[in-house]
Amino acid sequence: MDLADRHVVVTGAASGIGRACVERFAEERPRAIVCADLESDALHAVAASVGGLAVPCDVSQPDQIHALVARAREANGAIDLFFSNAGIAGPLGGPEAPDDEWQQIWEINTMAHVWAARELIPEMVERGEGYLVSTASAAGVLSQVSAIAYSATKHAAVAVAEWISINYADSGIRVSCLCPQGVRTPMLEEATGDDNAGAAALRIAGVIEPGDVADAVVDAIREERFYILPHPEVADFMALKGGNPERWLAGMRKIVRKNGGPTTYHAP
Numbered sequence: 001m002d003l004a005d006r007h008v009v010v011t012g013a014a015s016g017i018g019r020a021c022v023e024r025f026a027e028e029r030p031r032a033i034v035c036a037d038l039e040s041d042a043l044h045a046v047a048a049s050v051g052g053l054a055v056p057c058d059v060s061q062p063d064q065i066h067a068l069v070a071r072a073r074e075a076n077g078a079i080d081l082f083f084s085n086a087g088i089a090g091p092l093g094g095p096e097a098p099d100d101e102w103q104q105i106w107e108i109n110t111m112a113h114v115w116a117a118r119e120l121i122p123e124m125v126e127r128g129e130g131y132l133v134s135t136a137s138a139a140g141v142l143s144q145v146s147a148i149a150y151s152a153t154k155h156a157a158v159a160v161a162e163w164i165s166i167n168y169a170d171s172g173i174r175v176s177c178l179c180p181q182g183v184r185t186p187m188l189e190e191a192t193g194d195d196n197a198g199a200a201a202l203r204i205a206g207v208i209e210p211g212d213v214a215d216a217v218v219d220a221i222r223e224e225r226f227y228i229l230p231h232p233e234v235a236d237f238m239a240l241k242g243g244n245p246e247r248w249l250a251g252m253r254k255i256v257r258k259n260g261g262p263t264t265y266h267a268p
Contacts, residue, residue, distance in 0.1 A: 001131050001174060001221050003028035007076045009068070010035055011059055011112070012086030014042035016185030017135065017178075020210035021083060021217055026050035028218065032076035036068050037086065059086045059112035060104065069119040078123065081131040081221070084116045085178075090149045093265030102149055109153035113160045121168060128172040131221065134161050138181040138234045141227075142241060145256050146263035165226055176220050178228040182207035206231070 008025055012018035013035035022035055023046075033052035037043040040056050047054035053075055057068045072079055090105035091097035113134045124130025137144070140154030158177055165175035184207050208230060216230040229235050241248040256262060 001081065001224060003030050003081070003218070003221065006030045006080035007032045007072070007078065008034070008081045008083065009072050009079055010083040010085055011037065011057060011068075011116075012135070013037050013046055014039040017180070017183060017210050017213050018083075018085045019046050020214040021085065022046055022050055022052065024211070024214035024218055026052075032072075034068075034072040034076065059084075059115075060107040062111075062115040062118075065112065065115045066119055069116075078127065079120060079130070081133065082116055082120055083133040083135075083217075084113045085133075085135040086112060087135055087137075090147060090153070091265055091268075092147050092263050094148045094262065097149055097265045105149045105153050106156075109150070110156040110160065113157055117160070117164055121164070121173065124173050125168065125171045129174075130172065131174045131176070132161075132164060133176045133178065133217065133221065133228075135178045136161065138179050138229075138231065138237075140177075141179055141234065141238050143252060145252055161226070174224045176217075176224070176226055176228050178213070178217060178220075178230075179234060180208070180213050180216075180229075181231040181234055183213055183230075184209055 003025055008030045010018055010022050010025070010033070013022050014037035018037065022033060025033060033047070033050055034055055035043055035047040035052050036055045036057040038056065038058055043056060044054045053072070055068050055071050057064045059065055069079065087109050088105055090109070091101045117132060120130060120132065134157060136157040137150070137154040139151050140158040144151045144154070158179070161175050161177035164173065169175070213230045216228055220228040237248070
């Protein structure tokens, strides 16, 4: 898909990958850009910088996603591309993390993609075209060694994107799933502050800038590729995991052992 003259909506648009993608999309001369996020001041600044519309939205609430889609349609007509990008790092550690934190990360990292698809698929099928892009993570195709909740919800996000692509590609809906590893964003800095094992795993492929991710996203949309892998090494790790899972698991265990053993939950 060429983004020129298209109507684009981006969640998580106030900072990090979302902001970089809004700015990069603007270079493609879309017809309209709608920016959604919780952070109202930063959100309005980003939207104003590209001549877009700011819509405050908590993607953990399906009624707010419904309202976002309705507002975007009211302002600019049919949505051509919806980039479901908002996400959180959630709790470090394993299954001992409390249920309320599991629920929050599940709603934001996985169900937000489901709720967006529920709003958009019927109209896109009727038109015979549309594009859904979602941000998962390399953790969604590999694993985040220090955070079971993040790994589980990002795996689920990849599964949602795959299912939609399988079932709706023949109806004209294109799907891409963004799976970066380390990206220099506020969320990464917050998540890895006390996370030795997770930080060590990210250093293997290196930390890249949000602008690098935005370039990769635009290229993938133009080529209509499913996986967006800004870190080329992730494809190699995926191949190793699929071809020799025992070796891959052993390598991940080694990272954990070298960095003090399993990460456990600590209340914020």
